[in-house]
Amino acid sequence: MSPLALILLACLVWLAIGLLGATFSRRFVFVTRVLFPAGALVAATVALTALLALLTQGDTPHTAMLPLGLPGLPFHLRLDALSAFFLCLLGAVAAGISLYAAGYFRRGQGSTPGLQCLLYHLFLASMGGVLLADDAYFFMVAWESMALSSYFLVTSDHRIAEIRRAGFLYLIVAHVGAIGILLSFGAMSGGTGDYTFDGIRTNAPEGWLASAAFLLALGGFGAKAGLLPLHVWLPEAHPAAPSPVSAMMSGVMLKTAIYGLLRVTFDLLPEQQWWWGALLLGLGLATALFGVVFSTVQSDMKRLLAYSSIENIGLIFAGIGLSLVFAANSMPLLAALALTAALYHCLNHAFFKSLLFLATGSVLHATGQRNLGRLGGLIHRMPWVAWLALLGVVASAGLPPLNGFVSEWLLLQSFLFTPQLPHGYLNMLLPVAAGAIALTAALAGFAMVKFFGVVFLGQPREEHLAKAHDAGRMERLGLIWLAAGCVLLGVLPNFVIAALDPVTNFLVGAGFAPAADKGSWLLLAPISEERASYSGAIFLGGLLAFTLALFFVVRAVFHGRLRRADAWDCGFPLLSGRTQDTAEGFGQPIRQVFAPFFRITREHPSPFDKEPHYRIVVDDPLWHWLYLPLAWLVDLGTRVVGKLQRGRIAIYLLYSFVTLLALLVFTTR
Amino acid sequence: MNPLAWLPTLPGLPFAGQLINLCAAIMLLLAFAMLAQRRIVTLINLFALQGAVLCLSTAIVALSTGQSHLWGSALITLLLKVILLPWILHRLVHKLSVKWDVETLFNIPTTMLVGIGLVIIAFNVAQPISEFAGTITRATIGIALACVMLAFLMMITRSKAVPQVVGFMSMENGLFFAATSATYGMPMVIELGVALDVLVGMVVFGVFFFQIREKFDSLDIRHLEEKTKQE
Amino acid sequence: MSLYAFATQLLTQLLELLIALALAPLLGGWVNVCRARLQKRCPPPLLLPYHNLLKLFRKDVLLAHNASSLFRVAPYLIFSCMALAAALVPTLSTELLFAPAADAIALVGLFALARVFIALAGMDVGTAFGSLGARREMLIGFLAEPALLMVFFTASIISGSTSLATIVGTLAHHEFAIYPSLAFAGVAFTMVSLAENGRVPVDNPTTHLELTMIHEAMILEYSGRHLALIEWAASLKLFAYSCLGIALFFPFGIAESTGPGALAVAGVFLVGKLAVGGFVLALIETLNAKMRVFRTPEFLGTAFLLAVLAILVHLLLEGGR
Known part of the structure; x- marks a missing residue:
């Protein structure tokens, strides 16, 4: 059985599981304990198949045709290196999320678990469809069903x-984006009417039409991914959705947009312009900085993570942009390095962000609170979730030895070793861009410390938190799966890079796995060992060994005596959960430093208030600068158009008559 | 002929190019330091320091290339910008007792960020010029241009009169430096003329400061803006 | 790699680690002595930090009731991070066994890891001062970290490598050349190190005024061996930063080989340079006043921009080299 057929079958099994769930929606145990784990198993199969296909198949893609779809345009399917990589990502992350979801969905919260099961698996299958599609029509069908199923899940x-x-x-932005993608496909087919990707590849447009297609695709996929001016749905939709769905959307769905953009830019369009890359780079960096600055001032834990997703998407886009710049200047090896960094970061982000979203799901279940200001001290009641979330936090903050660091390291390497590009400004701006990336990474650390510290550490800020319970067995299993992914991806980067090699070979015609393979499997050295090298495994091993040795040496030489006492706090006696920093308090330095970024509204208490009240709301200024004026314009336009509506038959007849006349004159001229 | 021809030259001075580059870098560093400085007294000291570095680099150029008239401009720089003007400025500040912090119109990091942008532009604009110039100092044209732009930026962002004047004179430093790096200096007559201009300008400013302060009790130029609005 | 080379590199690596562990408290003591002398105070004994550490190790740990296990793990982890960092900086020789495992970026990551854990530990007990310190520490961290990275990038672009050993090797054994960009980078690095080590213009290591504390506020709840480890880690951090500064900007005298003679010479050079560095630090601390916490972003933002300028200046002036 070919890998393509196996993956297609897996998608069909997902659909079947969904349908089963909808049919037996009353049988709660069946749905949660059988169907969701079965979905996880299918997902693991997908991941494994795609990985094998990626490692073994080489350059020959598998293609197939389904007897479905439009007359003359049946569904075309294709499994090549790019789609295999993203399918691997989808399967690996979905396996963890499905396991978790088996323990997560409860009766009486939102839709019934049966319906959730249907939508969830439809969502999975349609993402698989997006990644397998080989013609514009099937791509759009899968894309839309992905958008709709996720809408209903949200x-x-x-x-x-x-x-x-x-x-x-979310629905509006998704559809505005879909229009962009549709138009982009239209521009690429260039009036030939051939909408298969093969057809587009052979007679792809050049010149301004190619640029138009790229820009439309950037708008369309950017809207899905959360690129800067189109990011507004993300921080709204992620907190609204149930946690496994947020995890799936943030971890996997955003990556399908990356996939689409890579497919259009590198595969379908034959020649890349360097300014596309510069544009992507600029937009990506702006998005990354914007996202991370906003994530540090949030007080809703899922919003914080959603903004952090925006940041990571920005970093990925920056990597792709850099790769485009190199590819357009025919420097394939560097393009491969930047692209590897971006793809690696896709994978890493999928793991750690899903992990963190799932952890918030457990916290939400245990406490019913999303607001950071009402949480705290949960490490005592929920040690499993807390320690696993800590792994996600360390990975997400881009700290060694976990996975987030590896991709940021690769990204910085690709920024650092820019040779003389034939663009003076670009040569000087790239190191500055590296600085922006460093700043983003450091701010991500701030956001993550805030997230973990306020939710899990300190004293409980509300009384009922003392009754919080740890995650159940299935939930734990899902969390462990994803946390293990974070550790393994960080410790064994050479395997990942070897798997990424066919993808970069396919997209930019070069891979640096052979160059990186010169050292041992322990050592990651993308160009040469003298130039840069890093080893997550030695790093982790050294750190753990030293820490353990230190622990025992201190015990042996001195003693291990320990007494419990009240907290010291400089002798302040009235210690309570209210004396700690709130989430707003913790974000205060950022609010002050980046004040021009925000729209801040404050409510101060007056001295005469019976119940003094302090409130601060930090808003996204883009709403006020972009979206509200846009809404106003649309409103104005509709009002102008509305004036045509007079309610008298004579006037409508007049309209038709004038149109008829105009058309006659126009056609006979 | 050149009246300064007796002065020493040392054509084979090792590392001359590198030393001049170092001076250029320090000039740029000082330009940024001035941009970021809040205190007037320190600002004037930084200005004097910039003059000293300029003097040093001119001297190095003179020594290594044998352009002996550059000794003259080095001397003018030393007398005027390291000694005389800072002294006048210190006296002014003392008499006007304006030692307090400089108010800036924008916050300092933003100004610095804009400054970085200006540096990038200056470096790129200067690239074609420095390819033409045959001097050993040609790489520094970009820096000289950047110094001019940064001084300009400082004049724009400051709301008090004294820092604006310092910015003005620091701009002149940058111009001098640009001239030295591109063509080994301007003809002596022009340099003398410019130096005199700066001096006269300083005196005019000095008189002007006292007038403004008598009129408005402050050196904040925003009062002047209000005045023009009223009229 | 031959077995002999492996063994000598391992030994050099261990030697560096031991020297860092042993000398770090001494450096702190030396700075305190210099500071007292410069301020016309009677200086504390040079070896006082060792006595303090020993005293703390012997004492019982008093743990707050609601301290979690993270709070107890953190000191060990932070100490390991700092010890590894100090061992990774090529102080004596560039031939180190673990040098390929972590380059300059990973070193910055190591510092960041320690910072995240100390901040989390500060928030763990849930006191007002702990979270205040944690928030300020992260504020300084997020500004200092990119600035430090940019300093490394300047050196990396000059030497074409991010590996610390290669950077230091290039800078030390290159034929003599003036790098104006390193002047910028040096100023930026000094500013970052002052902030990162809680030194005077940013934080005061000897303060006991709660509202101005940063580092001290985070570790208020620590006692006994935990506190000893954290104090020792802080001095290791100062040691690592001093060695970094020496390695990047004054690298002459470092050993190219792993022979005992070369290492001994390098050791003498190192001690001499550290003594001078400690004195300069004391001088800076004496000449400056501590600034308001909210001037810190400005201070570190300036450092960051200077480091960016260093790269630009390098591209302009030293592009051909």
């Missing part, structure tokens, strides 16, 4: 008005 708690609004916003 609005599963549809009785809450806020969630309905968030879902609506």
Whole structure:
């Protein structure tokens, strides 16, 4: 059985599982304990198959045709290195999330688990479809069903008005994006009417039409990924969705947009312009900085993570942009390095962000709170979730020896060793861009310390937190799966790079796995060992060994005596959960340093208030600069158009008559 | 002929190019330090230091290339910008007692960020010029241009009169430096003329400061803006 | 790699680690002595830090009731991070066994890892001062870290490598050349090290005024061996930063080989340079006043921009080299 057929079958099994779930939606145990784990198993199969295909198949893609779709345009399918990599990502992360979801969905919260099961597996299958599609039509069908299934998943708690609004916003942005993608495919087919990707490849447009296609694709996929001006749906939709769905959306769905952009830019369009790369780089860096600055000032834990996703997407886009710049200047090896960094970061982000979103799901279940200001001290009640989340936090902050560091390291390496590009400004701006990336990474550390410290450490800020319970067995299993991924991806980068080699070979015609392979499997040295090298395994091993040795030496030489006492706190006696920093307090330095970024509204208490009240709201200024004026313009336009509506038949007849006349004159001229 | 021809030359001075580059870098560093400086007294000292570095680099150029008239401009720089002007400025500040912190119109990191942008532009603009110039100092044209732009930026972002004047004179430093690096200096007559201009300018400013302060009790130029609005 | 080379590199590596562990408290003591002398105070004994550490190790640990296991793990982890960092910096020789495992970027990551854990430990007990210190520490961290990275990038672009051994090797054994960009980088590095080690313009290591504390506020709840480890780690951090500064900007005298003679010479050079560095630090601390916490972003932002300028200046002036 060919890998393509196996993966297609897996997608069909997902659909079947979904349908089973919908049919037996009353049988709760069956749905949660059998169907979701079965979905996880299927996902693991997908990951394994795709990985094998990636490692063994070489350059020959598998193709197939389904007898479905439009007359004359059946569904074309294709499994090549690029789609195999993203399918591997989808399967590996979905396996963990499905395991977790088996323990997560409860009765009486939003839609019934049976319906969730249907939508969830439809979502998975349509993402698989997006990655397998080999013609524009099937791609759009899968894309739309992905958008719709995720919309219904987001609005599963549809009785809450806020969630309905968030879902609506998501739907609008998703469809504006879909229009962009559709138009981009139109521009690429160039009027030939051949919408298979093979057809597009052979008669792809050049010149301004190619640029137009790229820009439309950038807008369309950027809207899905959360690129800067189109990011607004992300921080609304992620908190609204149930946690496994947020994890899936943030971890995997955003990556399908990356996949689409890579497919269009590197595969379908034959020649890349360097300014596309510069544009992507600029947008990516702006998105990354914007996302991370906003994530540090959030007080809702899922919003914080959503903004952090925006940041990571920005970094990925920056990597792709750099790769484009190199590819357009025919420097394939460097293009491969930057692209590897971007793809690696896709994988890493998928793991650690899903892990963190799932952890918030457990916290939400245990406490019913998303607001950081009402959490705290959960490490005592939920040690499993806390320690696993700590791994995610360290990875997400880009700290060695976990996976987030490796991809940021590769990204910085590719920025650092820019040879003389034939663009003076670009040569000087690239090191500055590296500085922006470093700043982003450091700020991510701030956001993550805030997230972990406020949720899990300190004293509980509310009384009922003392009754919080740890995650169940299935939930734990899912978390462990993802955390293990974070560790393994960080410790064994050479395997990942070897697997990425066919992808970069396919996209930019070079891979640096042979160069990186010169050292041992322990050592990651992308160009040469003198130039740069890093070893996550030795790093982790050294750190752990030293820490353990230190522990025992201190015990042996001195003693291990320990007494419990009250906290010291400089002698301040009235210590309570209210004397700690709140989430707002912790974000205060950032608010002050980056004040021009925000729209801050404060409510100060007056001295005469019976119940003094302090409130601070930090808003996204883009709403006010971009979206509200846009809404106003649309409103204005509709009002102008509305004036045509007079309610008298004579006037409508007049309109038709004038149109008829105009058309006659126009056609006979 | 050149009246300064008796002065020493040392054509084979090792590392001359590198030393001049170092001086250029320090000039740029000082330009940024001035941009970021809040205190007027320190600002004037930095200005004097920049003059000293300029003097040093001119002297190195003179020594290594044998362009002996450059000794003259080095001397003018030393007298005027390291000794005389800072002294006048210190006196002014003392008499006007404006030792307090400089108010800036933008916050300092933003100004610095803009400054970095200007440096990038200056470096790139200067690239074609430095390819033409045949001097050993040609690489520093970009830096000289950047110094001019940064001084300009400082004049724009400061709201008090004294720092603006310092910015003005620091701009002149940059111009001098640019001339030295591109063509080994301007003809002596022009340099003398410019130096005199700066001096006269300083005196005019000095008189002007006292006038503004008598009128408005402050050196904040925003008062002047209000005045023009009223009229 | 032959077995002999492996063994000598391992020995050099261990030697560096031991020297760092042993000398780090001494450096702190030396700075305190210099500071006292410069301020016309009676100086404390040079070996006082060792006595303090010993005293703390012998004492019982008093643990707050709601301290979690993270709080107890953190000191060991932070100490390991700092010890590894100090061992990774090529102080005596560039031939180190673990040098390929972590380059300059990984070193910055190591510092960041320690910072994240100390900040988390500060928040763990849930006191007002702990979270205040943690937030300020992270504020300084997020500004200092990119600045430090940019300093390394300047050196990396000059030497075409991010590996510390190669950087230091290139800078030390290159034919004599003036790098104006390193002047910028040096100023930036000094500013970053002052901030990162909680030194005077940013933080005061000897303060006991709660509201101005940064580092001290985070570790208020620590006692006994935990506190000893953290104090020792802090002095290791100062040691590592001093060695970094020496290695990047004054690398002459470092050993190219791993022979005992070369190492001994390098050791003498190192001690001499550290003594001078400690005196300069004391001088800076004496000449400056501590700034308000919210001037810190400005201070570190300047450092960051100077480091960026260093790269630009390098591209302009030293592009051909």
